[in-house]
Amino acid sequence: MHVGHIRSTFIGDSLARVARFIGHKVITDNHVGDWGTQFGMIIHGWKTQLDHEALKNDPIHELVRVYKAVNAATKADEAVLEVCKGELVKLQQGDAENLGTWKECVRLTLEQLEKVYGALDIKFDHYLGESFYNDALAPLVADMLEKGIATISEGATVVFSDGSVKPENDPFLIKEKDEWKAAPCIIRKGDGGFLYATTDLATIDHRVKDWKADEIWYVVGAPQQLHFRQVFAAAHRRGITTEMIHIAFGSILGPDGKMFKTRSGETVGLLEVIDEAIERARAAADEKDQGLSAAEKDEIARIIGAGAVKYAELSQNRLTDYKFSWDKMLSLQGNTAPYLLNAYVRTRSIFRKLDGAVTLTDELTLTEPAERALAMKLAQFAENAHDILVDHRPNLLANYLYELADTYHSFYEACNVLRAEGAVRNTRLTLCEATSRVLKTGLGLLGIQTTERM
């Protein structure tokens, strides 16, 4: 995984948390790409140029190296590509050797995935990769042929436009020199191999029939918009009425302004970014020196480091393309996770000093501007939580939490809590407690854990 993969994971994780918070029943499924042409390439590479020593030392690195090398070879020589495609067809038809190699690759990949998710506090209910649907593919294609939804064209099995919508809204048509031409969705290749459109259709079947989904959300990059319009349209023609939504997001660009791509370009590893983030947070914790143990500081550094990376991502509009920047993603100053966490820590610090000996009453008096501002901001949480799901935008929550933390920090400077008395003190303590809860809950909805000290 490289940094380009974090958007799908973070956005999807956050939306699932918010939807559950609102009261929906959510099933999360990591649709791992474990069955496509890239495995034809990896299997070919495994057979011809695997460095077994390197595989032992750093499996993912070696797999990526092999994949890139084969990918480059296919570009230079058409024949190599044909060999890879052949390996894929053999795999999909159950060839024992290829299946064994594939299993090993998937195992190594999932191991790596677990490591990344562990550090990031990410969990999925299911990991039904593309391979899970293999047995469903041939019957699905046969069914679509039988119903006349799909037809054979140039050797491949494809779905053409049925002319039910205006050409400009038809995902199966494309305009070329003032003429509408077919832009079919291919569900089976001429060589018998299946594609991701096929597995996506099988996946929809599974989610509708077995999970009884009312809505299916796809958190996938914006470049795949056409693909999903085609797949959703094809599914509708098969009689599926479930609402399907493609929650698209922009690309993470390299310093050259081009997309990060696993296949060819140089990328930045995700684990690398997380490790660096945690390291920087640890250095800051050491500098602050709150008299915490090494183990406490390690855990705080993990929460802050992982939180910083998540917040950098989730505080942005999902549709915006952005340039990857170490400094931005790892910053601990300004509008970042530590800023929000620091506000939370400041609320906890006050109650720690009271040692639990406090009873809040409903005797409230809002007189200072900073008190009123904070109370108003707190009251907006419910509305904000609701707004997130309207357009599936966690950044609205991130923006709100930043404003809340900002308002709290100002309040904290302007209104001393512990030295106040009577109703004023009770009011301020109540504001602190409410801020504490909203920050903890809100950050939790972003997938960011909190810490009592930092």
Next chain:
RNA sequence: GCGCCCGUAGUUCAACGGAUAGAAUGGUGGUCUCCGAAGCCGCAUAUCCAGGUUCGAUUCCUGGCGGGCGCACCA
């Protein structure tokens, strides 16, 4: 060629059709004998261009210009 997305301070990003377009960073001036300074309080700089709809447009529509991505057997 056709489609989708985008264009906002030097830079990186926000903004249900609504009030003086917000932050961060960088620059710059203050602020710790006072609940935690990863903080707080100041100063400066922006809606690509031209039309249109509207009481009101960064937002919606049309046309340019600029960038990214996608468009028959990759995912």
